[in-house]
Structures are given as C-alpha cells and as structure tokens.
Amino acid sequence: MTPEDARKLFAGPCDFSLGVVRMEDLPEADLPEVAFAGRSNVGKSSLLNALTGRKALARTSNTPGRTRELNFFDLGGQLRLVDLPGYGYARASRSDVESWTGLTLDYLSGRPNLRRVCVLIDSRHGLKPVDATTMDTLDVAAVPYQIVLTKSDKIKPPAAKAVTAAVAEAIAKRPAAHPDVLLTSSEKNLGLAELRTELGSLTDS
Template sequence: MSDTPDEFARKLFAGPCDFMLGVVKMETLPPPDLPEVAFAGRSNVGKSSLLNALTNRKAIARVSNTPGRTRELNFFNLGGLLRLVDLPGYGYARASRKDVNAWTGLTRDYLRGRANLRRVCVLIDSRHGLKEVDLETMGILDVSAVPYQIVMTKIDKIKPTEADATAAKIAEQIAKRPAANPTVLQTSSEKGTGIAELRTELGLLTTQ
C-alpha cells in the first residue's frame, strides 16, 4: 500500500539531506534536474531554524542571531527527490553595500529565471507581519509567475489569538496576488508547531 502524503513527507524529510554547494554566480547553479523549493525572508526571520526543524537536524543550516549571515544561495539535496534552497536574508546585513547589492541581484535573478523552482516559502516573523520589503519580494514572484506561500515563523513568541489575527490579515493582503498560495502556514521551529504540515505541502512538490 502506498504512503499517504503525510507519511511520504515524514520519510522524505527524515532521510538524507546533503549540502550540495553555495552559489554566488548564476553560472554555477546546479543543473535544473530536480524540483526546488526556496526559503526567502527578512534577515533573522528564522530561515535556518526552520530548515533545521524540517529536516530534524541541529545544524543543516547555521543558526545565528547576527542578521545577514547567509551570503550565498545554499543548495541541499533532499533524498534525490527535492532540493531545498536557503536564500540570503533581505532587508539588513552587516556587510558592505556592494556585497548586499550582489546578493540581492543574485537572488532576484534566481527567482526570475529558475524553471524547476516549484515554490518559494516567504517567511514572515509572526510578531511583525508583512513589511514593505516582503511586498517587494512578492511582487517579483508575482511578475515571474513563481508560486509562493507565506510561512509565519516564531508563533510561540506571541499569543495564539494574535497569531491567528496576523494570519488572517496576511491572507487578506495576499488574496489578489496572482502567484500567492491562499493558505498561510503558522510555524514554530522551537516548539515544532506546523512543521509536519509544511513538510506535507513541500513533499507534494516532488510529484509536480
């Protein structure tokens, strides 16, 4: 009997997840022979923590309290079925303007032109909601027709009623955006909330 989507996703994310490479130039991207899901968000939104929680590992992606630590497009091979792509955080980085512009340009080029990119998870800190820089990123994805989904992070830091209210507001804000998935996921990497649901969503991308 075949696995349910939940069972498949649990096994997929519990299996091998190997770091492939960090990309700083479009010419060095890996071949587009596997579906990819990318993780985008403001600096310090919790991307590394979420990747670690999804894969049940402590250090697949470095966790840092210093915004702007991820300075490359980092590719991870998930069981030979899916690639996870950790994008540089946007909005702030302790680096030169030249370097920040380079990362931003690389990320935009990747988001605009990657044929096998199945979805972008746009991470939003539940305590702050959507910011202008998030809307700019979503605008790029809308124009490029790249499907994306809002994933709220750190919901353990606020009350459940506040998290629900923020999710409802975000859902309203993205309702008319052409590439946005209408479902807003709420997660906590620390508590494990919503992690299984996100795994299931991403596991389905392996068959698209």
C-alpha cells in the same frame, strides 16, 4: 504525498550540495526546488533545520545577514531545498548586499525548476514593505509562493490568529500566492508536518 510519506522524506538523507554566488554556478535544473526567502533573521535556517530534524544542516546566527550565498541541499535525491540570503538589514558593505540581492532576484525570476518559494514572515511583525517587493518579483515571474509565519511560539494564540488572517487578506489578490498561510514554530515544531506535506507534494509534479 501523504503526511507520513512527507515525514519519511524529510527524515531521510539531506546533504549540503553547494553554495552559489554566481548564476552560472547553479546546479543542473534536474530536481524540483523549493526556496526559502525572508527578511534577515526571520528564521530561515532554523526552519530548514527543524523541517529535516537536524540541528546544524543550515547555519543559524543571531547576526542578521549571515547567509550570503544561495545554499543548496539535496533531500533524498527527490527535492532540492534552497536557503536564500536574507533581505533587509545586514552587517555588510552596500556592494556586497547589492550583489547577493541581485543574485537572489535573478534566481527567483529565472529558475525553471523552482516549484515554490516559501516567503517567511516573522509572526510578531507581520508583512513589511520589503516583503511586498519580493512578492511583486514572484508575481511578475509567475513563481508560486507560500507565506510561512515563523516564531509563532513568541506570541499569544489570539495574536497568531489575527496576523494569519491579516496576511491572508493582504495576499488574497496576488496572482502567484498560495492561499494557505502556514503558522509555524521551529522551536515547538508547530505547523511543520503541514509544511512538509505541502513541499513533499511538489515531488509528484
């Protein structure tokens, strides 16, 4: 898919389909899916909104742990975007956190039409042990994933270059990791065209 085709795809219809709290309620596996995973408050919802040029497609919040379902969005009948609950800190009971963490892991390891997982990392902080746990799950399940660094507008270019290189080195030997680390900013629209093209190409496979 060309960058222009990807731009048109993400600028077209994109509608919320459903929120899922149980594996048995997942939609039919009839479209390729891209899931967005990351620590709480890493900017998943903001990135989804920026990719699709909308302000409120996905709910954003300054409160970590706001997303507590698997939220599915239909992108023009060609691709399904999935906003996953953030892992790590959340203002919720331990049982609730365990419930949606278990649901997320089950989805990531058992969804046949899941083409890629975008693992979002705050560029100010780099990889954390909890991110490695998620990548371990994806490596074992042989689910392709790509690291997307968020909030790059919050750091200076030399620091952005350094964290990109450090993350690329850290994932170099991981079997399911995409080798290209994308540096993005939802506020400044940095790296979004490249990400749209990457994800749009999955509709061709």
